[in-house]
Amino acid sequence: MNRRSALAAAAALAGLLSLGSVAALADNGATVTFRDASYDKVTIEVRVGSSADPSASIPFGDQTLTKGQSWDVDTGGLIVFWRREATPGSGDGTYTPWQKIVTSQSLTQNV
Numbered sequence: 001m002n003r004r005s006a007l008a009a010a011a012a013l014a015g016l017l018s019l020g021s022v023a024a025l026a027d028n029g030a031t032v033t034f035r036d037a038s039y040d041k042v043t044i045e046v047r048v049g050s051s052a053d054p055s056a057s058i059p060f061g062d063q064t065l066t067k068g069q070s071w072d073v074d075t076g077g078l079i080v081f082w083r084r085e086a087t088p089g090s091g092d093g094t095y096t097p098w099q100k101i102v103t104s105q106s107l108t109q110n111v
Contacts (some may be wrong), residue, residue, distance in 0.1 A: 006102040030106050032073045032080050036065035041087035044111050046073055047081045047097065054081035054098040065111070077104070084111045 017040050043064045049057030057079070063071045073080065080101040086094040101109065 019110040022027055026064075030075050030103050032067070032075055032082075032101055032103065032106070033068045033070050033108040034063070034073065034082065035108055035110050036067050039067060039088035039111075041066050042111055043091075044071070044082055044084045047098075048073075048075055049081075050078055052079070052100075054100075057081055070108075075103075082109070082111075097103050 024097040034044055034046070041064060043062055045062040048052050051057055060073060065071060068089050080103075081098045082101070083095045083098050085091075086096050090106035101107075
């Protein structure tokens with residue numbers, strides 16, 4: 001199953017569960033642009049879903065960005081969870097706590 005199929009399945013499930021606000025968001029396909037505005041190099045991890053729990057959400061992927069670089073994530077209108085390396089560029093495997101984005105429009109999130 002590819003990411004788009006997984007997002008479509010999650011959106012359909014949200015609608016079936018009558019999660020009104022999530023179902024409404026699932027129709028708009030908002031994009032979140034993650035932008036490294038501060039670090040020489042930083043890895044971020046992204047998950048999407050209809051749950052308030054990031055561990056129950058679908059892993060979208062991770063990306064290492066250099067300063068000024070961006071990553072566009074098509075959310076399918078779902079809730080977005082993201083976190084970044086606690087010490088950017090260290091590669092030590094420690095991350096910040098999950099942050100949650102609920103949006104019905106495209107936006108840019110500086111990491």
